[in-house]
Amino acid sequence: MSLLRTRGLTKEFGGVTAVDEVDFEIDHGELCALIGPNGAGKTTFFNCLTGSLTPTRGTVEIGGSGSWRDITDAGPDETARAGVHRSYQITNIFSASTVLENVRIAAQAHGRGSLQPWRNVSAFPEHYEEATEILERVGLAGSAERVASTLSHGEKRQLEMAIALAGDPDLLLLDEPAAGVSSESVDDVVDLIEEVSADHAILLVEHNMDLVMDVAERIVVLHQGSVIADDDPAAVRNDERVREAYLGGYGADDPAGGEEVGA
Numbered sequence: 001m002s003l004l005r006t007r008g009l010t011k012e013f014g015g016v017t018a019v020d021e022v023d024f025e026i027d028h029g030e031l032c033a034l035i036g037p038n039g040a041g042k043t044t045f046f047n048c049l050t051g052s053l054t055p056t057r058g059t060v061e062i063g064g065s066g067s068w069r070d071i072t073d074a075g076p077d078e079t080a081r082a083g084v085h086r087s088y089q090i091t092n093i094f095s096a097s098t099v100l101e102n103v104r105i106a107a108q109a110h111g112r113g114s115l116q117p118w119r120n121v122s123a124f125p126e127h128y129e130e131a132t133e134i135l136e137r138v139g140l141a142g143s144a145e146r147v148a149s150t151l152s153h154g155e156k157r158q159l160e161m162a163i164a165l166a167g168d169p170d171l172l173l174l175d176e177p178a179a180g181v182s183s184e185s186v187d188d189v190v191d192l193i194e195e196v197s198a199d200h201a202i203l204l205v206e207h208n209m210d211l212v213m214d215v216a217e218r219i220v221v222l223h224q225g226s227v228i229a230d231d232d233p234a235a236v237r238n239d240e241r242v243r244e245a246y247l248g249g250y251g252a253d254d255p256a257g258g259e260e261v262g263a
Helices: 042-049 076-081 099-109 125-138 153-165 183-196 209-215 233-237 240-247
Strands: 002-013 016-027 031-035 057-062 084-086 171-175 201-205 218-223 226-231
Touching: 002 042, 016 042, 016 201, 016 218, 016 226, 031 042, 031 209, 042 171, 042 201, 076 084, 084 153, 099 125, 099 153, 125 153, 125 183, 153 171, 153 183, 183 201, 183 209, 209 233, 218 233, 218 240, 226 233, 226 240, 233 240
Parallel strands: 031 201, 031 218, 084 171, 171 201
Antiparallel strands: 002 016, 002 057, 218 226
């Protein structure tokens, strides 16, 4: 069952078309990766989905079951309330606050009392409880009282995921969750994405092709703002158009090649 869809989604900047007539759908519970070379339009597409940018034309709708809600012109707050949350390529946290406070503030922002984010957590026990449960889920429960600035880069990516999970979104958009993470910690990122995907739809932008091929059920490839492939990982890996535009040496006969493509 479809959760979110775009129809003819286009974003132009002057004479440059960054996203070009994209038709896209993602289902409840689906784990889909969005890949493509730098400048393909991936981040612009994400920004149109989350209200950070208003499309030049086309639509973004959420809902399904025959009842679609148009969120094309919705801002980030309204889009988040509609159930679409995102993480960022660059960590986006309150560095001077504790890990728990970062997630509690996010939970409160999506619930009651959102206009009073700095009140003591005891005033909103439900948000404190939600934050604590999320930290347990992402493996940061033992770091709840640490100041966020003291976390390692990998732990900050975990915290970003926790913040995005606050409010229990229907769709989670992850922008390069493995960016800057050591090769030894990439498996932890994979495990976390797979665990979260058990009860959330995920749309993932990532340049690490090993990670993409490990976790994605479906891969959509953007090139020059247009979709050139939309299929399962094996089919995309062997698509000549995709190999020419992006994957290069990363193919079915070269499973170890191209760990990072277009980073």
